Amino acid sequence: MKLKQYLALCLLIFLLVACGGRDSGDGGVVLNVGWAGSPDTLNLGVAVLTEAYTIAELVYESMYQLNLDGTYTLEVADTVLLSDDGLVYTYKIRNGITFHDGEPLTARDVAFSYRLYQEQEGYPFLSIYTYYFDTIEAPDDSTLVLTLTEPIPNIESQLLFLYILPEHIWSEVDPVEYENTEMIGSGPFKMKEYRQNQFVHLEAVKNHHLQSPKIDGVIFRTYDNQDALVQALRTGQVDMITEMPNTAVATLRNDSNIEVVVGPPLAPSVTDIIFNQVLPENCPPDDGVCTGHPALLDRTVRLALSHATDKQQIIDVVLLGLGAPGLTLIPDSLGVFYNDSLVDYAYDPALANRLLDEAGYLDTNGDGVREMPDGSRPLTLRMNWPSDSTSAPRMAELLNSMWGAVGVRTELQALDPDALTAICCPSFDFDVILWGWGSDPDPGFLLSVMLTDEIPTGNSETGYSNPAYDALYRQQAVELDKNKRIELIWEMQRIVFEDVVYIIPYYAQETQAYRVDRFTGWRTDGDKVALEDPSSLLVIEPVK
Amino acid sequence: MSAVITSKAPPPATGFLGFWHTFRRNKMAVVGLFMLVMAILTALFAPQLAPYDPKAITRVTIEDIYARPSAAHWLGKDDAGRDVLSSFIYGSRVSLIVGFFASMISIFIGGVIGIVAGFYGGRVENLLMRFTDVMLVIPDLPLTVVIVALTKPSLFNIIFVIGIVGWTGTARLVRSQTLAVKERKFVLRARAIGAGNLHIIRYHILPLVLPLLVVNTVLIISLAILNESTLSFLGLSDPTTLSWGQMLNFAFTRGAMSAGAWWVLVTPGLGIVWLVLGCTLLGQGLEQVLNPRLEAHHLAAGPGMVARRLGD
Numbered sequence: 141m142k143l144k145q146y147l148a149l150c151l152l153i154f155l156l157v158a159c160g161g162r163d164s165g166d167g168g169v170v171l172n173v174g175w176a177g178s179p180d181t182l183n184l185g186v187a188v189l190t191e192a193y194t195i196a197e198l199v200y201e202s203m204y205q206l207n208l209d210g211t212y213t214l215e216v217a218d219t220v221l222l223s224d225d226g227l228v229y230t231y232k233i234r235n236g237i238t239f240h241d242g243e244p245l246t247a248r249d250v251a252f253s254y255r256l257y258q259e260q261e262g263y264p265f266l267s268i269y270t271y272y273f274d275t276i277e278a279p280d281d282s283t284l285v286l287t288l289t290e291p292i293p294n295i296e297s298q299l300l301f302l303y304i305l306p307e308h309i310w311s312e313v314d315p316v317e318y319e320n321t322e323m324i325g326s327g328p329f330k331m332k333e334y335r336q337n338q339f340v341h342l343e344a345v346k347n348h349h350l351q352s353p354k355i356d357g358v359i360f361r362t363y364d365n366q367d368a369l370v371q372a373l374r375t376g377q378v379d380m381i382t383e384m385p386n387t388a389v390a391t392l393r394n395d396s397n398i399e400v401v402v403g404p405p406l407a408p409s410v411t412d413i414i415f416n417q418v419l420p421e422n423c424p425p426d427d428g429v430c431t432g433h434p435a436l437l438d439r440t441v442r443l444a445l446s447h448a449t450d451k452q453q454i455i456d457v458v459l460l461g462l463g464a465p466g467l468t469l470i471p472d473s474l475g476v477f478y479n480d481s482l483v484d485y486a487y488d489p490a491l492a493n494r495l496l497d498e499a500g501y502l503d504t505n506g507d508g509v510r511e512m513p514d515g516s517r518p519l520t521l522r523m524n525w526p527s528d529s530t531s532a533p534r535m536a537e538l539l540n541s542m543w544g545a546v547g548v549r550t551e552l553q554a555l556d557p558d559a560l561t562a563i564c565c566p567s568f569d570f571d572v573i574l575w576g577w578g579s580d581p582d583p584g585f586l587l588s589v590m591l592t593d594e595i596p597t598g599n600s601e602t603g604y605s606n607p608a609y610d611a612l613y614r615q616q617a618v619e620l621d622k623n624k625r626i627e628l629i630w631e632m633q634r635i636v637f638e639d640v641v642y643i644i645p646y647y648a649q650e651t652q653a654y655r656v657d658r659f660t661g662w663r664t665d666g667d668k669v670a671l672e673d674p675s676s677l678l679v680i681e682p683v684k
Numbered sequence: 685m686s687a688v689i690t691s692k693a694p695p696p697a698t699g700f701l702g703f704w705h706t707f708r709r710n711k712m713a714v715v716g717l718f719m720l721v722m723a724i725l726t727a728l729f730a731p732q733l734a735p736y737d738p739k740a741i742t743r744v745t746i747e748d749i750y751a752r753p754s755a756a757h758w759l760g761k762d763d764a765g766r767d768v769l770s771s772f773i774y775g776s777r778v779s780l781i782v783g784f785f786a787s788m789i790s791i792f793i794g795g796v797i798g799i800v801a802g803f804y805g806g807r808v809e810n811l812l813m814r815f816t817d818v819m820l821v822i823p824d825l826p827l828t829v830v831i832v833a834l835t836k837p838s839l840f841n842i843i844f845v846i847g848i849v850g851w852t853g854t855a856r857l858v859r860s861q862t863l864a865v866k867e868r869k870f871v872l873r874a875r876a877i878g879a880g881n882l883h884i885i886r887y888h889i890l891p892l893v894l895p896l897l898v899v900n901t902v903l904i905i906s907l908a909i910l911n912e913s914t915l916s917f918l919g920l921s922d923p924t925t926l927s928w929g930q931m932l933n934f935a936f937t938r939g940a941m942s943a944g945a946w947w948v949l950v951t952p953g954l955g956i957v958w959l960v961l962g963c964t965l966l967g968q969g970l971e972q973v974l975n976p977r978l979e980a981h982h983l984a985a986g987p988g989m990v991a992r993r994l995g996d
Contacts, residue, residue: 370942387763387939390746456743457764522836530937533923534764540924541741553837554919 168356169682171659173672174369174378178337178362182320184303185256185263190407190578193301194382194672195340195360200303200325203231203250204296206581208406208666208675210475212296215350216245216304216326217284226291226620227274231284237349239306240330247278252307254286262316268585269298272617290618293625297582328353328678337362354681355659360672366530373398373653380654380662382672385530386460389651397657399664402462404473405650406670410586411531411576412469413449413539413643415442418568418603424596429569432603435512435519436571440499442640446485447492448546454538454645458531462651466644468633469577469586473647473668476626477583479633485640492546503547510547520549524563525574527554532574535645539574566598573601583629587613590636604641657683706973713969719962727776734770738926742766750945760947762931763938771931772951778927779909779959782843786908789847791854791901798858799893803866803885813859820852825914832915837922846911854900858893865892895974899967906963913956928952 179192184200187193204212214220217231237245257263258270272292277285292298306324323331328351329342340360344353361378363369370388372378374395384392384400392398416432423430435441451465464472465484472478500513510519523539525532533554540550550572555563563569579586592610594600609632616628636642650669654662661680662671670676707713726733735758742765751761759768801812828845835841865871871888879887915921916929919937923930935941935948 365936367936367939367941370939374942385939385942386746387749388942390749391943453741453743456745460744460746460749462746527919533919533934533937537923541739551836551838552922552924554923556833559833 170357170359171355171380171677171680172378173358173360174363174372174381175360175672176363176366176369176383178360179334179340180336182323182331182334183315183318184301184320185260185266185315188265191360195323195342196303196325197327198329198342198358198674198677199323199327199331200305201237201245201327202301202303203299205674206297206300206406208663208668208670208673210581210667212300216250227288229286229288229295231286233282233284234349235282237326239326240324240345241306241309243306243308244281245304245306245326246281247284248281249307250284250304251276251278252311253305254302256305256310256315257302260315266302268588269302272298291620292618293620293622294582294584297580297584300581328674329358332357351678353678354661355677358677373655376655376658379658380652380671382652384651384653386462386651389460389462392653397655398653399656399662400651400653401662401664401669401671402649402651403664403669404647404667406668406673408471408473408579408581408586409576410466410469410471410579410647411574411645412466412601413645414564414570414573414575414601415445415640415642416568416570416572416603417442417641418595419605422592422595422603422605423568424566426596427566427598428596429567430603431569433519433521433571434517435501436521438499439640440495441501441519442643443485444492444495444499444546445543445548446640446643447488447495448542448548449539449643449645450487450542451484451645452487453542454535457538458534459646459648463646463648466647468637468644469590469642470583470629470633471579471647474579474581474583474586477629479630479637481630482634482637489542489545496546496548501547508544508547509549518549519547520551521571523550523552523572523574524555524560524570526557526560528557529554529574531648535574561598564598565601565603566596568603575601584617587616587629587632590641602641604636604639606635606639609635659683703973707969710969710973712965713973716962716965716967716969719958720966723776723780723959723962726773727780730773730777734767734773736767736770738766738771738774740766750940750943750948753947759951760945762945762948763934763940768931768947768951771926772928772955774926775928775931775952776955776959778839778925778930779912779956781839782846782912782927783905783909783959783963785843786846786850786911787901787904789844790850790904790908791897792851793848794851794854794900795858795893795897797851798855799862799885799889801855802859802862803881803889809859812855816852816855819849820856824849824911828911828915829918829920832920837920839922839925842912842915842921846908846915850904850907850911854897854904857896857900861893861896862889865889895970899971899974902963902967902970906960906967909956909959909963913952928955 175191177189177191179187179195180189181187181192184192184196201215203215203217205215206212216233216237218234219232221230233247233250239245254273254276257266258273272288272290274287274289279285304326309324321334328345328348330345332341332343334340339362341357343357344355346352363372366383366385369381370384370392373381389400392400415436417436418430418432419437420430455461455463455465467482467484470478496510501510501519503510504515511517523536525536536552540552543550560573564573577586588594589599589601590604590609591600591613592605595603595605612628612632616625619625619628652669652671654671659680660683663676663679744765749763751757753760757767759772762768762771797812797816801809827849831845832842866889871884874884874888912927913929916927917933919933921930931952932949940948
């Protein structure tokens with residue numbers, strides 16, 4: 141037994157040594173990236189996790205690419221022509237693009253892919269991008285004609301995640317069941333090997349039509365927890381980590397071989413405190429349970445809870461200061477779309493107490509917890525969060541004491557993400573949830589989750605319903621004048637801010653780190669931080 | 685007849701003094717008792733012992749997170765800037781409360797099922813023991829995780845859940861002891877003079893099963909404490925309940941390991957080891973004291989244990 145353990149340990153050490161560092165064997169110069177996740181599937185039509193999109197960004201191409209400064213450039217097309225009515229986009233696809241299997245990429249592949257995303261009902265998340273598509277035609281191999289039903293202002297971000305798939309492969313398979321382990325695309329990296337929850341090995345495409353990577357390959361290695369990730373970077377098993385706990389920032393900064401990068405994330409993300417405020421008449425007839433606390437339907441209660449929430453305290457303890465107080469679901473990393481003219485509700489427990497007193501939520505039985513004005517039930521709220529979150533437990537603990545100070549009791553419980561989805565939406569079987577959204581570079585998606593139409597789909601977490609807001613949403617979606625659209629979006633933020641649909645505790649910053657003794661050229665000069673983005677992976681070189 | 689009786693060794697001193705006399709000689713039990721008493725005193729006097737309020741609102745920055753042990757904070761600070769020593773002292777309360785109350789539940793259920801099954805036998809025994817077997821083969825941890833996830837994670841629920849999964853071993857032990865006791869002559873005699881079942885259980889079975897139950901209680905306390913720590917570590921308990929498992933959970937999820945903050949990990953870990961070891965030592969010691977069958981055979985004993993002189 142002892143001997144066996146010893147042998148196993150030796151084997152483990154051997155393996156660790158073997159995978160660490162740069163591969164000088166037949167793999168050439170390989171970058172090792174550590175992350176705490178893994179793509180759930182390589183079929184982007186059904187993928188949920190951001191890791192799948194990180195890989196897709198390297199392996200596939202789409203019509204546009206997003207730069208670190210937030211601008212877009214054409215990727216598979218040379219030129220684009222827009223008709224005067226704003227409905228018809230004519231793209232000239234570049235010549236000489238080939239898929240990784242050697243077949244040429246033509247306009248027909250683009251048209252095939254867009255039709256697939258538009259028509260396939262088994263693809264739950266991509267249909268919002270094809271919502272305004274009317275017809276998609278490829279009259280010849282180098283021309284794609286996209287006709288919309290209405291002119292839209294944000295064609296770039298709509299096409300950004302519609303990756304171009306090879307028709308000769310995808311027309312032969314069931315597009316929902318297909319696992320896509322070969323992942324034939326046309327991007328600067330091609331799939332070599334994928335093992336779920338272990339690693340993703342990508343190989344560089346030499347002589348790529350746009351830009352070839354200077355390295356020979358990249359391996360994304362999955363680590364079980366973020367501590368292991370930090371250790372892997374410190375010991376040199378990996379050269380870069382895409383995520384890390386803020387608690388390790390100080391430790392890593394003290395390591396002379398490691399550079400910590402902190403900044404706004406390229407993919408905007410937002411953390412939210414969700415109030416269940418679905419009205420009985422909006423309760424989804426099929427899936428709705430709608431057991432939310434009636435007090436949360438009252439704006440005064442939500443407002444009082446805002447005033448009782450010390451966001452700076454949460455940022456200090458949960459994020460160690462690496463974040464900014466949040467206002468609405470539209471984060472500051474969305475740039476011009478972010479309404480910075482709103483003034484946040486101040487942390488003022490006395491005011492919160494007064495608001496609740498005046499609205500009749502009094503503690504009549506002296507147990508420290510307020511009751512409903514009619515005395516029917518105490519202001520005891522269930523509070524849930526996903527059990528895989530490392531920040532939510534501390535936040536829950538803080539909220540429990542902050543809200544407790546104004547007479548609102550919370551019952552805390554972490555739930556498995558699946559269980560949380562089940563009680564969240566569209567069943568609305570909760571009071572308060574601590575969760576978050578990842579987003580597109582365009583605010584359209586985040587704005588859509590507060591629409592009345594999204595209550596039965598499960599995208600709306602709050603059950604918020606406001607016809608004025610819904611009307612503005614439809615207006616901004618087709619507003620072509622950028623400044624007018626921003627004005628509409630600012631107005632929408634003002635409405636949801638005043639209705640206190642959510643409490644947004646903070647907009648967190650991204651923290652990543654890389655070893656300075658392995659590769660140079662990391663793009664840390666942009667406005668956004670994303671070391672795993674092609675913008676870095678195409679230009680980094682090994683340290684000589 | 686009377687000569688035979690007087691020729692025997694004097695009846696051992698009965699009551700607490702006699703028990704203490706035997707108990708004292710068992711070093712293991714004494715050490716275990718000492719460890720447990722220390723922990724109980726710590727928990728009782730937590731407000732006096734703890735240098736800081738572990739629930740106080742604090743602020744931290746990247747620079748002073750996981751502050752090292754210092755004169756002001758003997759065991760350093762945790763990720764939220766709180767004094768580890770104070771959290772540790774208060775954390776003992778939850779472990780002990782859960783340990784004691786959960787084992788009470790376990791012992792009650794296990795005792796009742798064991799005695800009823802052993803005493804009544806037949807179909808009742810079959811039914812109860814097969815039920816016990818079923819509960820025995822269900823792995824404890826997944827079952828507790830599922831039940832806790834379905835109920836609200838209050839301290840009461842944690843106690844209840846740990847209590848209702850931990851009784852199987854006791855039930856089997858108590859049943860076999862009951863089976864042995866009920867065949868004894870005095871039980872048959874009591875029955876012959878017309879004593880009812882309840883009377884026999886109350887006055888003849890229970891007193892002889894009781895020592896076993898006491899020993900089991902102490903042993904199950906340690907299991908319950910471990911279970912509570914496990915559940916808290918897995919993040920299934922209420923995060924506002926300050927327990928050692930909770931401290932470990934926060935240390936683990938909030939990067940104490942990469943920060944090299946051993947004091948946050950080692951302190952609650954040692955606390956759990958201390959308490960569990962104390963209970964186990966005490967339980968095993970008590971077992972030897974209370975269960976005559978486990979006492980050393982007189983031939984194996986040293987000179988001090990040789991049979992006493994007649995008439996002494």
